[in-house]
Amino acid sequence: MSAFAIFAAWLLALTVAVPIGAALWAVAAQMLDAAWQALWADPQTWRAWGMTLWTGLASTALAWITVAHVLASGFIRQQLGRWLSHLPALLATPHAAMAIGLVLWLSPSGWALRLLSPGLTGFDAPPPWFTTQDPWGLGLILALWLKEVPFLLWVAATQMQREDLRRRWQAEYALAQTLGRTPAQAFAQIIWPQMAPRLRWPLLAVLAYGLTVVDMALIIGPATPPTLAVLAWQWLSDADLLTQSQGVAAAGWLTGTVLVAGVLAGWLVGAAPSRRMLGYGKRLKLAGARRLPNAVFVGVWQPNVIWTTILAAYAAVWFALTVGSVSGVWPFPQVWPELWTLSAWQQVASSVHTVWTTLGLGVASASVCLLWSVAWLELAPRRWQQALQPWFLLPLVLPSVLWVVGLYSLALHTRLEGQWLGLSLAHAVMVLPYVLLALVPAYQAVDPRQAALVASLGHGRWVYLWRVKWPLLKRAIASAWAVGFAVSVAQYLPTLYVGAGRFATVTTEAVTLAAGAQRSLMSAYAALQMLLPIAAFALAAWLGRPRRFEKIAPMKATP
Numbered sequence: 001m002s003a004f005a006i007f008a009a010w011l012l013a014l015t016v017a018v019p020i021g022a023a024l025w026a027v028a029a030q031m032l033d034a035a036w037q038a039l040w041a042d043p044q045t046w047r048a049w050g051m052t053l054w055t056g057l058a059s060t061a062l063a064w065i066t067v068a069h070v071l072a073s074g075f076i077r078q079q080l081g082r083w084l085s086h087l088p089a090l091l092a093t094p095h096a097a098m099a100i101g102l103v104l105w106l107s108p109s110g111w112a113l114r115l116l117s118p119g120l121t122g123f124d125a126p127p128p129w130f131t132t133q134d135p136w137g138l139g140l141i142l143a144l145w146l147k148e149v150p151f152l153l154w155v156a157a158t159q160m161q162r163e164d165l166r167r168r169w170q171a172e173y174a175l176a177q178t179l180g181r182t183p184a185q186a187f188a189q190i191i192w193p194q195m196a197p198r199l200r201w202p203l204l205a206v207l208a209y210g211l212t213v214v215d216m217a218l219i220i221g222p223a224t225p226p227t228l229a230v231l232a233w234q235w236l237s238d239a240d241l242l243t244q245s246q247g248v249a250a251a252g253w254l255t256g257t258v259l260v261a262g263v264l265a266g267w268l269v270g271a272a273p274s275r276r277m278l279g280y281g282k283r284l285k286l287a288g289a290r291r292l293p294n295a296v297f298v299g300v301w302q303p304n305v306i307w308t309t310i311l312a313a314y315a316a317v318w319f320a321l322t323v324g325s326v327s328g329v330w331p332f333p334q335v336w337p338e339l340w341t342l343s344a345w346q347q348v349a350s351s352v353h354t355v356w357t358t359l360g361l362g363v364a365s366a367s368v369c370l371l372w373s374v375a376w377l378e379l380a381p382r383r384w385q386q387a388l389q390p391w392f393l394l395p396l397v398l399p400s401v402l403w404v405v406g407l408y409s410l411a412l413h414t415r416l417e418g419q420w421l422g423l424s425l426a427h428a429v430m431v432l433p434y435v436l437l438a439l440v441p442a443y444q445a446v447d448p449r450q451a452a453l454v455a456s457l458g459h460g461r462w463v464y465l466w467r468v469k470w471p472l473l474k475r476a477i478a479s480a481w482a483v484g485f486a487v488s489v490a491q492y493l494p495t496l497y498v499g500a501g502r503f504a505t506v507t508t509e510a511v512t513l514a515a516g517a518q519r520s521l522m523s524a525y526a527a528l529q530m531l532l533p534i535a536a537f538a539l540a541a542w543l544g545r546p547r548r549f550e551k552i553a554p555m556k557a558t559p
């Protein structure tokens with residue numbers, strides 16, 4: 001590797017490592033003076049922490065078991081590709097939009113009770129029930145489960161699309177069946193133990209998000225007590241300095257909780273059981289299989305009710321947001337509104353600056369992160385990539401309330417607080433781990449012999465990249481950009497803090513309106529929040545389509 005490539009890789013590493021390290025240092029400096037005693041003495045702390053553990057761990061466990069079941073059923077029935085074709089639309093639905101859609105269905109005045117009232121329930125007015133903002137956190141668990149399953153499936157799909165892994169797993173799966181294992185046993189004992197360790201970082205991201213989510217918890221989560229992340233956000237937003245310090249301490253306590261839970265989750269997933277794969281006839285039960293009972297894979301031959309339920313829930317959310325955005329007067333218990341109006345969309349159109357701000361931040365942060373990721377994977381040695389990947393993925397697994405404190409302090413010191421450049425860089429810090437996570441499996445699947453073949457024809461590295469490697473990776477590159485754009489659109493806390501209230505995005509407007517009674521305007525912003533990522537994924541699908549009829553000039557050897 002040339003000296004220029006090594007120097008460029010160093011620069012790329014520093015451009016990301018330095019801001020991340022500075023943000024963590026800023027948080028650590030504030031924690032030294034934080035009001036820890038006030039945190040322990042506050043009666044809300046322990047109840048909020050218990051609610052955080054319950055909702056985060058329960059939603060993560062449900063998502064993990066669901067992903068295992070869906071992958072097993074799709075792999076065995078050879079329908080996984082058809083099922084995963086729905087993932088872009090599911091991934092494009094932001095967390096806040098999902099929570100708002102569920103509220104439109106499950107609230108006491110929601111569609112679920114309207115369909116049953118008054119005939120089956122006898123209700124002529126919304127009952128005083130805790131169907132949302134429930135004290136048990138069930139609504140938040142449901143919303144997190146629906147959102148995290150598509151993400152884990154998408155990461156699993158990036159692994160199963162690797163040609164080397166796909167062929168090897170199919171051969172091992174067939175061999176296990178010849179040794180007397182049923183299809184479900186073969187998947188549980190051969191494929192899943194190899195797949196599970198590859199999902200370790202995505203699982204940690206899901207766990208961290210479930211333990212630290214703020215926007216979904218504000219919309220559909222428990223209120224008495226709230227989760228610790230919401231409590232920390234409330235304290236950080238207070239004007240009193242002591243209360244703000246208490247919020248920093250709560251963010252630190254959340255970080256410790258995530259780290260401990262992440263270590264336990266990583267241990268449960270286990271390392272790749274390579275040694276025990278020697279001798280299928282003696283023992284097929286591998287190390288990773290014992291971590292997840294084979295009962296999870298029972299019934300994979302039956303129609304996958306779980307996957308159908310998830311698709312139906314997403315369709316119901318989309319339908320509720322669409323109808324809610326054009327509804328006017330809608331008394332309970334009528335199923336349909338008395339008045340249909342486009343006034344909400346007219347108000348959205350009048351605030352076109354909000355839409356352009358959202359688009360600008362999404363395009364800028366996703367594009368910068370994509371360029372950085374491609375350059376890093378091309379220039380950095382493989383050992384550097386493996387050593388620094390956990391550092392670059394830290395924003396993925398640490399609490400968002402922790403990051404906003406560090407990023408806000410960093411923006412204040414660099415005078416980027418309330419500036420578009422500072423806000424876009426804050427978005428880029430949160431977007432980069434997702435883009436990198438999407439590109440790494442695709443880059444690892446590239447056959448290195450292709451570069452040697454192109455070089456043997458007398459062509460340089462740029463010819464290989466432009467005419468061979470990047471055209472083969474264009475689908476993964478376009479998908480990674482779309483994922484980065486969707487993550488940027490969904491950012492809530494960085495926009496509030498680093499933007500200093502000067503920048504309104506579709507997400508901040510949707511979450512703010514969710515606390516009010518403007519159902520149509522709230523639904524319109526939530527629907528727009530969903531439509532923007534869908535457009536990005538559609539653009540990525542168009543850009544990443546295979547070239548079937550394009551005539552490509554043959555690559556000739558240079559004399």
